[in-house]
Amino acid sequence: MKLKQLTPLMVATGLTAMSGFAQAAELEVTVQNLTRGIYFTPILITAHSPEQQLFNVGEAASTELQAMAEGGDISGFETAVDALSADTVANPAGGLLMPTAATTTTLSTMDGNTALSIVAMMLPTNDGFIGLNSWMIPEEPGTYTVYINAYDAGTEANDEIRGGGAPGAPGLPVPPPLEDLVGTGGSGVTSEVTNATVHIHPGNLGDNDTEAGMSDISNTVQRWLNPVAMVTVTVSE
Amino acid sequence: MVIQKRFGLSMLALSCLALTACDHNDDDEPAPVPPADVSYSYEVTVQNLTQGQPLSPVGVALHGDAVMWEVGMSASAALEVLAEGGDNSDFTASEGVMASASGAGPIAPGSSEAITVTVVNEPDTFISVATMLVNTNDSFAGITGHALGELEVNQSMTMVLPVLDAGTEANSEVAGTIPGPADGGEGYNAERDDADLVSFHPGVVSADDGLTMSVLTAAHRFDNPAVKLTITRVE
Incomplete structure (x- = not known):
């Protein structure tokens, strides 16, 4: 399955190198939430120059990434990518993307905007997010599937108890319907950030006590294994 | 193919002989x-990549262009x-x-089994393969609606599979709800007390990791991928 997808990708990369310029493209992009019980906050889908990145594993998060990963606020990213002449769709799902739900949008890219990035916060987490980082858009028309993983922005301790979504505010933001799906009374899993750079998220711990315990997260429903999202990109003829 | 061609040639030769032997009877x-x-035969090899989750006897089905489950949709009764x-x-x-074909028995961690399935005069079928991770409430791994039409004889495709959650039974892990050897509890139950949507599986928690009522231990935990699948067209 993966080999089949890689082959057209490699061909497309070769064509880019040979032709020496990157053309505008018409894309249809679908993001599906694959998880059992995690919600995605408003999604940012953006095509930009391959020299730019929204985040990098092993590097500290930008303030825009921190605002997105801690509170689901993509407005900072929108301003930043607009300044870079990126082609962007913000919030295609019109709010939270429910577990297993999918959202589809179209994206017209300008010459040079050949890299695709997608981010959204995962709820309930402290600063977990789904991240597709500068994926090279194939020039060859076709449908391509990419599975994406959960990252930790490294900006907030994963205490797993109710709190706020503003940058720097501890705890989990719990907008509806999370208000009713997250427990109360947890003592807090940890108050430390042990890796202050962007890294693969260690996963929610959770517990099975909705009124006490260490965590306000449910360990049978609100955990996940990677991958957490499937992105399907159709490049038009 | 070669045999067919040779057969055709010899028939042609025979008919020429017959023509020369007869009295120019053009109507004959x-x-x-x-x-x-x-025949189109496929060998489906399933290997268990988990540390403590035997796989139930593998189900293999060849069918038309359709899927037997989809993430985000309700599981069929058969999948449940x-x-x-x-x-x-x-x-x-x-x-x-x-x-269709079925595996002979459960596949232990690390082990694999090859299962052959054959159709006649159907070159463009689609395959579905599914197996349960038996020390769970309702998890499975598989592929569905995968096109086989472009697979040549002796050509194979290999993929690794994530664990899916049928969404038909809550992942309580409590005694009596898990059919595998970790519990020996109940298997199928028509009641649906979970999301009723197929999703990727969040993983088992186990008593060792804080689910106090769980009959599972750290030995039953898994991560993706859990199964390696190879499909080879053998005929």
């Missing part, structure tokens, strides 16, 4: 040769029976299945 055409049946109890009989007997 040879009877048309019916095309020979063509497979994912909750490890019984593939309804799954392989689903409507539209042209040919």
Whole structure:
């Protein structure tokens, strides 16, 4: 399955190198939430120059990434990518993307905007997010599937108890319907950030006590294994 | 293919001989040769990549262009029976299945099994393969609606599979709800007390990791991928 997808990708990369310029493209992009019980906050889908990145594993998060990963606020990213002449769709799902739900949008890219990035916060987490980082858009028309993983922005301790979504505010933001799906009374899993750079998220711990315990997260429903999202990109003829 | 061509040639030679031997009877055409049946056989090899989750007997089905489950949709009753109890009989007997096969038994961690399935005169089938991770409430791994039409003889495709959650039974892990050897509890139960949507599996928690009522231990935990699948066209 993966080999089949890689082959057209490699061909497309070769064509880019040979032709020496990157053309505008018409894309249809679908993001599906694959998880059992995690919600995605408003999604940012953006095509930009391959020299730019929204985040990098092993590097500290930008303030825009921190605002997105801690509170689901993509407005900072929108301003930043607009300044870079990126082609962007913000919030295609019109709010939270429910577990297993999918959202589809179209994206017209300008010459040079050949890299695709997608981010959204995962709820309930402290600063977990789904991240597709500068994926090279194939020039060859076709449908391509990419599975994406959960990252930790490294900006907030994963205490797993109710709190706020503003940058720097501890705890989990719990907008509806999370208000009713997250427990109360947890003592807090940890108050430390042990890796202050962007890294693969260690996963929610959770517990099975909705009124006490260490965590306000449910360990049978609100955990996940990677991958957490499937992105399907159709490049038009 | 080669045999067919040779057969055709010898028939041609015979008919020439017959023509020269007879009295120029142009109306006496040879009877048309019916095309020979063509078998399409696939060997499906399933390997268990987990540390402590035996796989239930694998169900393999060949069918038309359709899927037998989809993330975000409600599981069929046949899939529920497979994912909750490890019984593939309804799954392989689903409507539209042209040919099916079942694994001989459970596949232990690290082990693998090769299962062959064959259809006749159907070059463009689609395959579905499913197996339960038996020390769970309702998890399974598999592929569905995968096109086989472009696979040449002796060509194979290999993929690794994530664990899916049928969404038909809550992942309580409590005693009596898990059919595998970790519990010996109930398999299929028609009640649906979970999201009723197929999703990727969040993983088992286990008593060792804080789910106090769980009969599972750290030995039963898994991560993706959990199964390696190779499909080879053998005929």
